[in-house]
Amino acid sequence: MLQVDPRSPVPPYEQVRSQVVAQVDAGQLRPGDRLPPVRRLAGDLGLASGTVARAYRELEAAGVVVTRGRNGTVVAATGDATEQRAQEAALVYLASLRRLGLGADDAVRLVRAVGDEQPRPA
Template identity: 60%
Template sequence: MILSIDPGSAVPPFEQVRAQVAEQVRAGTVPPGTRLPTVRRLAEDLGLATNTVARAYRELEQAGVVETRGRNGTFVRASDAATDSAALAAAQDFVRQARALGLDDETALGWVRAALRAAQ
């Protein structure tokens, strides 16, 4: 797993960590069952506070991307095929509606990002 933090980014460091781990898991670069680095080790490697990495891991766990097994560490969870299938169907429905409205890809993605921010 390769992560990098852009200190000049407007995106907070915990979100950069969370998003990069989630994307690598989604892409299959980090497969299910992989043990993630400890919070302390990853924080040290990235030059971040341990609380920053801990927050990213907590959010990944809440999203079902990873699971913490106590002293054994934090591991990438196996994907839930039913959830993946439902998410894909919802995305395909949105794309059909966006196309019917004449939205280009960037505009459609902008609306998705806005909806995700509003849901937080």
């Protein structure tokens, strides 16, 4: 849960930004986790929407989050470029399965089943 101290000399957008980074670093927020929409978080924290939007822009510029339009703002994939692409593919796959009424355990089971049937590339 994010909190903003109005008495702090640290600007509110920086408080939000640094708390999100700290939660990502601590593993409390993981790649693919969605952040609240700007307006909702601003309302929850008693801030202007522009303040939260600035924090999100700075987080995106630093590669901590990715904004996907209507799909919202999510914690960015970490690691090398191949790992990032794999995580993004996993997110898309899981979203597809959820639309079918299946969950993460089903995704893992299906990938293992298909993987066991396919020879590994040389």
